[in-house]
Amino acid sequence: MTRNSVLVHSARAIALAAGALVLCVASTAVAQGQPSAPQGDNKALIAQGEGIFTGKVAGGLCWTCHGLNAKGMKGLGPDLTDKTWLHGDGSTDFVKKTVKAGIAAPKKSATPMPPFGGIPLSDAQLEAVAAYVTSLSAGAKK
Ligand code: HEC
Missing domain, CATH: 1.10.760.10 (Cytochrome c-like domain)
Known part of the structure; x- marks a missing residue:
């Protein structure tokens, strides 16, 4: 592997990790914003x-x-x-x-x-x- 390809690979890894983090935060927000069960259905x-x-x-x-x-x-x-x-x-x-x-x-x-x-x-x-x-x-x- 050349030095450049190593750089490209690590840049991709960082981008993937950042993407995963964004997804993670977004789904937590959705879970928190979910309305509670309708009344009577407990x-x-x-x-x-x-x-x-x-x-x-x-x-x-x-x-x-x-x-x-x-x-x-x-x-x-x-x-x-x-x-x-x-x-x-x-x-x-x-x-x-x-x-x-x-x-x-x-x-x-x-x-x-x-x-x-x-x-x-x-x-x-x-x-x-x-x-x-x-x-x-x-x-x-x-
Ligand atoms: C250390 C034993 C003990 C534990 C642990 C315990 N209880 Fe009790 N519970 C009693 C006793 C003793 C009474 C009253 C009985 C009496 O007056 O002769 C009672 C009464 C009650 C009553 C009122 C019953 C009535 O006939 O008015 C409820 C409701 C109740 N307990 C719910 C719970 C719940 C829910 C939990 C768990 C969060 C719990 N208990 C844990 C011993 C316990």
């Missing part, structure tokens, strides 16, 4: 919430007391899939407040629930886990 949110609940995302600890299927574990955390609520009305707002604050004085369990179950969650993660929890009892009879 499947993605619920799926993310399930990930948090079962500990696959954000180190969520809910499953350690409420069970992987959220049906509760005796002495630890109550069933969250039925329509019986010990501390409120089962609304999304109620679930969010409860998860954020924890439950210092449980009614049946032997141990309290720490805020966020022990690992702090962002507002978006709280939103997701609340969507998941409320979805569980949506079809329950009582």
